[in-house]
Every structure is written in structure tokens, then in C-alpha cells.
Amino acid sequence: MTDKKENIIQAALELFASEGYNAVATSKIAKVAGVSEGLIFRHFENKKGLLDAIMQDAEIRISQVFAPILFELDPQKVIQKTLELPFSIEQKEYNFWKLQYKLKWEPEYHNPRKMKPVLDKLEWAFAELGYQNPPLEAELVIYILDSIAIAILREGLQSQLKFKSFLVSKYNS
Amino acid sequence: MTDKKENIIQAALELFASEGYNAVATSKIAKVAGVSEGLIFRHFENKKGLLDAIMQDAEIRISQVFAPILFELDPQKVIQKTLELPFSIEQKEYNFWKLQYKLKWEPEYHNPRKMKPVLDKLEWAFAELGYQNPPLEAELVIYILDSIAIAILREGLQSQLKFKSFLVSKYNS
Amino acid sequence: MTDKKENIIQAALELFASEGYNAVATSKIAKVAGVSEGLIFRHFENKKGLLDAIMQDAEIRISQVFAPILFELDPQKVIQKTLELPFSIEQKEYNFWKLQYKLKWEPEYHNPRKMKPVLDKLEWAFAELGYQNPPLEAELVIYILDSIAIAILREGLQSQLKFKSFLVSKYNS
Amino acid sequence: MTDKKENIIQAALELFASEGYNAVATSKIAKVAGVSEGLIFRHFENKKGLLDAIMQDAEIRISQVFAPILFELDPQKVIQKTLELPFSIEQKEYNFWKLQYKLKWEPEYHNPRKMKPVLDKLEWAFAELGYQNPPLEAELVIYILDSIAIAILREGLQSQLKFKSFLVSKYNS
DNA sequence: TATGAATGAGTATTCATTCAT
DNA sequence: GATGAATGAATACTCATTCAT
Numbered sequence: 096m097t098d099k100k101e102n103i104i105q106a107a108l109e110l111f112a113s114e115g116y117n118a119v120a121t122s123k124i125a126k127v128a129g130v131s132e133g134l135i136f137r138h139f140e141n142k143k144g145l146l147d148a149i150m151q152d153a154e155i156r157i158s159q160v161f162a163p164i165l166f167e168l169d170p171q172k173v174i175q176k177t178l179e180l181p182f183s184i185e186q187k188e189y190n191f192w193k194l195q196y197k198l199k200w201e202p203e204y205h206n207p208r209k210m211k212p213v214l215d216k217l218e219w220a221f222a223e224l225g226y227q228n229p230p231l232e233a234e235l236v237i238y239i240l241d242s243i244a245i246a247i248l249r250e251g252l253q254s255q256l257k258f259k260s261f262l263v264s265k266y267n268s
Numbered sequence: 269m270t271d272k273k274e275n276i277i278q279a280a281l282e283l284f285a286s287e288g289y290n291a292v293a294t295s296k297i298a299k300v301a302g303v304s305e306g307l308i309f310r311h312f313e314n315k316k317g318l319l320d321a322i323m324q325d326a327e328i329r330i331s332q333v334f335a336p337i338l339f340e341l342d343p344q345k346v347i348q349k350t351l352e353l354p355f356s357i358e359q360k361e362y363n364f365w366k367l368q369y370k371l372k373w374e375p376e377y378h379n380p381r382k383m384k385p386v387l388d389k390l391e392w393a394f395a396e397l398g399y400q401n402p403p404l405e406a407e408l409v410i411y412i413l414d415s416i417a418i419a420i421l422r423e424g425l426q427s428q429l430k431f432k433s434f435l436v437s438k439y440n441s
Numbered sequence: 442m443t444d445k446k447e448n449i450i451q452a453a454l455e456l457f458a459s460e461g462y463n464a465v466a467t468s469k470i471a472k473v474a475g476v477s478e479g480l481i482f483r484h485f486e487n488k489k490g491l492l493d494a495i496m497q498d499a500e501i502r503i504s505q506v507f508a509p510i511l512f513e514l515d516p517q518k519v520i521q522k523t524l525e526l527p528f529s530i531e532q533k534e535y536n537f538w539k540l541q542y543k544l545k546w547e548p549e550y551h552n553p554r555k556m557k558p559v560l561d562k563l564e565w566a567f568a569e570l571g572y573q574n575p576p577l578e579a580e581l582v583i584y585i586l587d588s589i590a591i592a593i594l595r596e597g598l599q600s601q602l603k604f605k606s607f608l609v610s611k612y613n614s
Numbered sequence: 615m616t617d618k619k620e621n622i623i624q625a626a627l628e629l630f631a632s633e634g635y636n637a638v639a640t641s642k643i644a645k646v647a648g649v650s651e652g653l654i655f656r657h658f659e660n661k662k663g664l665l666d667a668i669m670q671d672a673e674i675r676i677s678q679v680f681a682p683i684l685f686e687l688d689p690q691k692v693i694q695k696t697l698e699l700p701f702s703i704e705q706k707e708y709n710f711w712k713l714q715y716k717l718k719w720e721p722e723y724h725n726p727r728k729m730k731p732v733l734d735k736l737e738w739a740f741a742e743l744g745y746q747n748p749p750l751e752a753e754l755v756i757y758i759l760d761s762i763a764i765a766i767l768r769e770g771l772q773s774q775l776k777f778k779s780f781l782v783s784k785y786n787s
Numbered sequence: 788t789a790t791g792a793a794t795g796a797g798t799a800t801t802c803a804t805t806c807a808t
Numbered sequence: 809g810a811t812g813a814a815t816g817a818a819t820a821c822t823c824a825t826t827c828a829t
Contacts, residue, residue: 097788115373117290121824131790136825138788193373200288200370205422231434235412238419242411249378261404270813294799304815309800311813443809461719463636467803477811482804484809539719546634546716551768577780584761585754592757595724607750616792640820650794655821657792 100138102128104152107145112190115197116146150204153195156188161213170220171267177217177236178262181244182252193248196241210237224268236266273311275301277325280318285363288370289319323377326368329361334386343393344440350390350409351435354417355425366421369414383410397441409439446484448474450498453491458536461543462492496550499541502534507559516566517613523563523582524608527590528598539594542587556583570614582612619657621647623671626664631709634716635665669723672714675707680732689739690786696736696755697781700763701771712767715760729756743787755785 106128110119121142125132139145160180167173184192198204217233226232239262247255279301283292294315298305312318333353340346357365371377390406399405412435420428452474456465467488471478485491506526513519530538544550563579572578585608593601625647629638640661644651658664679699686692703711717723736752745751758781766774 099789115288115290117288120822122822132824133791133826134789142824197373199418200366200422202422228434231430235431235434238412238415239408242415245372246411249373249375257404258408261401261408272814293797295797305799306801306816307814315799445810461634461636463634466801468801478803479805479812480810488803543719545764546712546768548768574780577776581758581777581780584758584765588757588761591718595719595721603750604754607747607754618793639818641818651820652795652822653793661820 099128099130099134102130103135103138103145104149108149108194109190111146111149112193112197149194150198153191154209156191157195157209165212165216167216170223173216173220174224174236174266175263177213177240178266179259181240181247182256182259184244184247184252189248192244196245196248213237272301272303272307275303276308276311276318277322281322281367282363284319284322285366285370322367323371326364327382329364330368330382338385338389340389343396346389346393347397347409347439348436350386350413351439352432354413354420355429355432357417357420357425362421365417369418369421386410445474445476445480448476449481449484449491450495454495454540455536457492457495458539458543495540496544499537500555502537503541503555511558511562513562516569519562519566520570520582520612521609523559523586524612525605527586527593528602528605530590530593530598535594538590542591542594559583618647618649618653621649622654622657622664623668627668627713628709630665630668631712631716668713669717672710673728675710676714676728684731684735686735689742692735692739693743693755693785694782696732696759697785698778700759700766701775701778703763703766703771708767711763715764715767732756 103124107119107124110124110127121135122132124145125135128135135142135145139148164173164176164180167176214233214237217236218229221229221232243255243258276297280292280297283297283300294308295305297318298308301308308315308318312321337346337349337353340349387406387410390409391402394402394405416428416431449470453465453470456470456473467481468478470491471481481488481491485494510519510522510526513522560579560583563582564575567575567578589601589604622643626638626643629643629646640654641651643664644654647654654661654664658667683692683695683699686695733752733756736755737748740748740751762774762777
């Protein structure tokens with residue numbers, strides 16, 4: 096990928112995340128990316144195509160984040176690693192995740208499939224540990240983590256750190 | 269409030285909730301409301317003023333939803349009533365709540381103060397019941413309920429009903 | 442004329458004079474006049490009708506200003522009284538005169554007929570006093586006075602007072 | 615400057631001069647200029663920015679008109695050349711000058727500084743020729759010329775030609 | 788690949804005017 | 809006479825997109 100194309104994607108990610116897809120003009124993306132407006136449309140079919148490209152990148156990044164959990168064989172550690180997920184988001188990835196969460200409201204971009212492997216693994220872990228209702232326990236953990244992730248993205252990591260050990264001990268049988 | 273002003277608010281609420289504030293043209297609001305576009309600006313200073321009016325109404329509605337919890341004196345019932353909140357959202361209020369959750373990403377409209385009374389009451393309840401960390405328990409419940417509410421708004425009540433008894437029994441000491 | 446109608450005319454005169462006819466919204470006139478916007482259109486056919494009414498009033502006021510000159514029999518005094526005209530505009534009439542001068546650019550409102558009597562009288566005076574080219578002398582005086590009046594309206598009387606005696610002595614044979 | 619940008623300026627100058635800044639819609643400017651309305655706002659920040667661009671061009675044009683007077687060394691000729699100014703306005707520059715005079719009523723655009731050099735030169739000329747009150751004589755000449763220029767712009771050169779020799783002989787000591 | 792001028796449909800907003808009360 | 813809600817056409821301005829270079 097050329098430098099400029101990458102610039103466009105970075106600028107768009109930043110702007111879409113902070114101001115929202117609709118609120119960002121392609122002219123602004125071009126300015127922030129330091130390229131001509133026309134170039135956006137040479138690299139991407141249209142504005143939506145640019146968003147799609149960003150979201151496609153996402154799938155890969157997300158699966159990389161999940162990999163260590165999926166390869167984990169100790170059920171207790173599966174749960175612990177999952178619980179630690181939101182606390183390990185790097186600052187430079189905030190925009191990326193903000194956009195993911197904002198777009199959850201657009202049916203087109205909300206595909207729960209992305210979480211399915213983690214959900215399954217969690218379910219397996221809870222089953223292994225003898226929990227009564229593994230599927231719901233697993234889903235609940237995801238819910239909790241979503242809310243914490245959103246809070247971190249909005250208010251910063253510090254504000255939520257208190258939950259880290261709290262949750263870990265809560266799920267330590 | 270005149271009929272037409274109310275029409276505008278209803279149309280705007282519906283459209284803002286489903287398509288997002290920025291994505292909705294005032295001309296569309298007018299058409300859906302069955303009024304002239306100009307009337308929107310006689311009643312509200314500008315498009316944002318219309319959103320503000322909607323969100324101001326919200327504060328009242330929200331406090332009405334919370335009232336029964338705040339007046340509850342039995343700690344166990346406080347928790348139970350709170351847990352039941354998302355499952356009792358009426359269909360006709362979906363738009364209203366969708367908008368609330370979507371706008372959480374706009375700092376201007378996300379004021380956690382709205383939840384503070386419930387949070388305090390929950391904390392009190394957990395303390396009464398001898399939980400080790402009442403503040404975090406309380407906040408965690410809110411997080412869970414937020415996620416469930418969002419899921420209900422997106423996928424319907426049916427998809428989440430399974431959580432109702434699951435949560436109630438989980439918090440039944 | 443009712444109070445409110447008069448209010449409208451006063452407000453319109455003030456606003457038209459200071460901001461220009463096109464730049465003033467009828468809603469603003471109504472607000473300044475302290476009446477409903479609808480009332481403007483009950484009293485005047487439309488916005489232009491309001492301007493016309495103002496300009497019709499003008500004709501009368503202007504002829505009153507000119508009367509003392511037209512009745513003067515001493516040619517020297519005719520000239521002197523004319524020269525003193527712009528210096529005797531009362532502050533509260535500034536808006537009125539500003540509007541007159543601004544509208545000179547609209548052919549519809551610039552009618553040189555208004556000045557004709559004064560011009561004729563001046564011409565007669567210059568002829569009486571043996572000037573070589575009375576018509577041009579007369580017209581020149583009007584030109585000078587117009588420029589001075591405009592300067593006074595724009596910058597205040599003080600800035601132009603120096604011209605008063607200068608002109609009087611210049612035309613004192 | 616591209617062709618189209620120049621077209622816009624020409625169309626705007628023409629329309630602003632004849633109908634007034636506020637009375638001209640940007641859509642009309644675009645139509646007369648033969649460009650899309652959007653282009654106006656690519657080249658100029660907004661409607662006022664277009665006016666500003668026109669008025670900036672003006673400063674240059676005006677100083678070019680004044681140059682021959684400022685370089686003149688014979689005081690008598692300084693006066694004569696000044697007196698001839700309004701009679702030498704070319705027809706194709708009428709719009710330009712109309713706009714200058716119309717905008718004199720907007721404090722933002724009326725800057726007397728533009729005339730200062732000519733005024734100073736005139737004052738010097740009158741002093742050289744032994745006039746009693748050179749500053750006022752100079753200012754008076756400018757006043758007369760303004761009125762004549764306005765009359766020419768409104769009624770055509772023919773109507774005012776009679777003043778040319780009249781004034782020249784008046785100021786020929 | 789990259790630019791930047793240009794477009795045309797669309798956007799929020801204003802405004803003169805109407806009308807029921 | 810007077811109000812104020814309501815309209816619809818117009819206005820300044822924006823934006824995604826195209827295209828010649």
C-alpha cells in the first residue's frame with residue numbers, strides 16, 4: 096500500500112472515530128491526510144468504500160487480538176485473558192476501537208460473528224469449570240467487557256482499572 | 269405544545285434514533301412530520317436545538333423510569349428492580365432509548381449524572397447485603413444492564429429474555 | 442395613524458437607513474417596532490409598500506425644509522440659507538436623510554424633481570447677483586451640499602462645521 | 615487567475631453595482647458568470663469574501679487612476695487634472711465605480727485613506743497658488759468631483775459635460 | 788499515481804407573506 | 809386592529825464525486 100493511501104486510511108479512521116462517519120467531509124479527510132481530495136476516489140470507490148476498507152482491516156486486527164485466547168488450553172486462563180482484554184487496548188488503537196463500537200449501531204457493520212470464536216471458547220471454559228449455564232456466563236462476560244471497553248475509550252484507562260482485579264477475583268473459583 | 273411542534277419532535281426522535289443525527293436532513297424530518305421545513309426553525313432555533321429539545325424531554329422520562337427503584341426500601345428488591353429495567357422498555361420507547369445510547373458518544377450529551385441516583389441506591393443495597401465491594405458491584409450491574417439494553421434495542425426483547433432470570437438468580441444471595 | 446402603524450414606520454426607517462432595505466428582515470422590523478410580523482402586512486401591502494410609505498412621508502418633510510428658502514426674497518440670503526441647510530439637520534432626522542441618500546441609487550426613488558424648486562430659486566439668485574452662469578452655479582451648490590450632507594450623516598456634524606463659514610464667505614460677493 | 619474565477623468576479627461586480635450586494639443571489643452570480651454555484655465558494659470563502667476580493671482589486675485600479683496627478687509638478691495642472699477625473703471614467707468601468715460609491719455607506723468599505731494622497735497633492739497645489747485656505751479648498755474639490763462622478767454614473771457623461779469647462783475656468787487663477 | 792478545478796445535488800436556514808383566530 | 813402559527817420559495821453554503829491534465 097502506498098504511503099498516501101495509508102495516510103488517507105489513517106486520517107479517515109481518526110476522523111470517523113472522533114466525529115462520526117456522516118459528520119466528516121471527504122475534503123477534511125484529504126486535508127488531514129495531506130493529499131488531494133480526488134485521490135480518495137482513485138483509491139476508494141466512494142466515501143463508503145473508504146469506510147469499508149477500514150472495517151476490513153479491522154477484521155484482521157481483531158482476530159490477532161483474540162488469537163492468544165483461542166490458543167489457550169487452561170479454562171481458567173481463558174477467562175482471565177478475556178477479562179484482561181479491554182485493559183490492554185493501546186492508546187494508539189483507541190480510534191480503531193471507538194469506530195468499532197460506534198458502528199455497532201449500523202446493522203451493516205455490526206457482525207456478531209467476529210466475537211463468535213471467543214464466545215465459544217469462553218463457553219467451553221465455563222463448562223470445563225462446572226458453571227451451571229456456560230452459554231449465558233460467556234455472553235455476560237462479553238457484555239461486561241464491552242461496557243468497560245466503551246468506558247475506557249470514553250474516559251480513559253485509569254477510570255476503569257479498578258475493575259481489573261475485581262473481575263479477575265470474581266471469576267476465580 | 270401545538271400539534272405540529274409535537275409532530276416535529278416525534279419525527280425527529282424516530283429519524284435521529286434510526287439513522288443518526290447527522291444523517292437526517294431537516295427536509296426529511298419535515299416530510300415525516302407532515303409540516304413545512306420552515307416550521308422546524310420557527311419552533312427550534314436550529315437542527316441542534318431540536319435535538320436539545322428532545323434530550324431535555326429525556327431527562328424527565330428517565331427520572332420517571334428510575335423513581336420506583338429510588339423509593340424501594342428493601343435492598344434485595346432494589347437490585348431486582350434494577351435488573352429488570354431493560355426488559356421492561358416498551359416497544360414505543362425504543363427510539364427514545366436508542367437515541368440515548370447512540371448519543372453517549374457525544375460528550376455533550378453523555379452525562380453520567382443521570383445514572384447517579386440509581387448507582388448510589390444500588391451501592392447502598394449491596395452494602396446492606398454485605399457485599400465486599402459495593403461501589404464496583406453497583407457499577408458492574410449498570411454496565412451489564414447497558415449492554416443488555418443495547419442488545420434488546422438492536423435485536424429485540426426476545427433475544428435477551430434468557431438473561432432475566434439468570435441475572436436475578438445470580439444476584440439472589 | 443395608529444400608534445402601532447407609526448411604530449412600524451419608525452422602526453423600518455431606522456433599520457432601512459442603517460442596514461439597507463434588502464438587509465433588513467420584516468421579522469426584525471416587527472421586533473424593533475414591538476408588533477407582530479403579520480401586522481406589517483395588514484398596514485402595508487408588502488415590504489416594498491412599507492418603504493414607499495416612508496418615502497411618501499419624505500416628500501412632505503423635504504418640502505417643509507425647503508420652504509424658508511423658497512419664500513426668501515433677498516438673493517444673497519437665498520444662497521446663504523441654502524448653504525446652511527446641511528448644517529441644520531437635526532440628529533433625530535439623520536436616519537431619514539441617510540435613507541434618502543442611499544436610495545438615490547435606485548432609479549425608482551431618485552427623483553430630482555424634489556430639488557427642482559430650490560434649484561430654480563438658486564438660479565434666480567445667482568442671476569440677480571450677476572453671476573455669469575447661474576444654472577451651473579446653482580447646480581454646483583447643490584452638489585457641494587449633497588457631499589457635505591453625506592459627510593455629516595456619516596461622520597457627524599462636527600467634522601464638517603469648518604465648511605460652514607468657508608462656503609458662506611466664498612459665496613459672499 | 616483562472617478564466618472562471620475571473621468570470622465570477624466580473625459577474626459579481628456587474629450585479630453588485632447595479633442591484634446592490636444584498637439584493638444579488640449567489641445563484642444569479644453563478645448563472646451570469648456561467649459557472650456552477652459551488653465554484654463561487656471554492657474560490658471565495660463566502661459571498662462577502664467575493665466582495666472583498668473585488669474591493670481589493672479596486673485599490674490597485676484606483677491608485678492607477680490617481681498616479682498621473684501625484685506625479686504632476688505644476689500646481690495649476692494638478693488641479694486641472696483632478697477636475698477632469700470624473701469626465702474620463704470609461705464606460706466599462708462604470709460598474710466598478712458605482713460599487714465604490716454605493717459601498718461608501720458601509721463603514722467597512724469606506725476608507726478615506728484611498729483619497730488621502732490626492733487630497734494632499736491638491737492641498738499643496740492650492741497652497742502654491744496662494745489660496746487662503748488650501749485644506750478646505752482641496753476637500754471641496756473632492757466633494758464636487760464626487761457629486762459629479764455620481765451624477766455621471768447615474769445619468770451618463772453627457773448630462774455633466776457642461777461642468778468640465780465651467781470648473782476648469784473657475785479654478786483658473 | 789496524483790492534483791485541483793469544477794460540478795450539481797443537497798443542506799440548514801431565512802424570509803416575505805398568508806391565514807385562521 | 810392584532811396576533812402568531814404556518815408556509816414555500818429562495819438563500820448562502822457544503823459535499824461527494826468527476827474529470828482533464
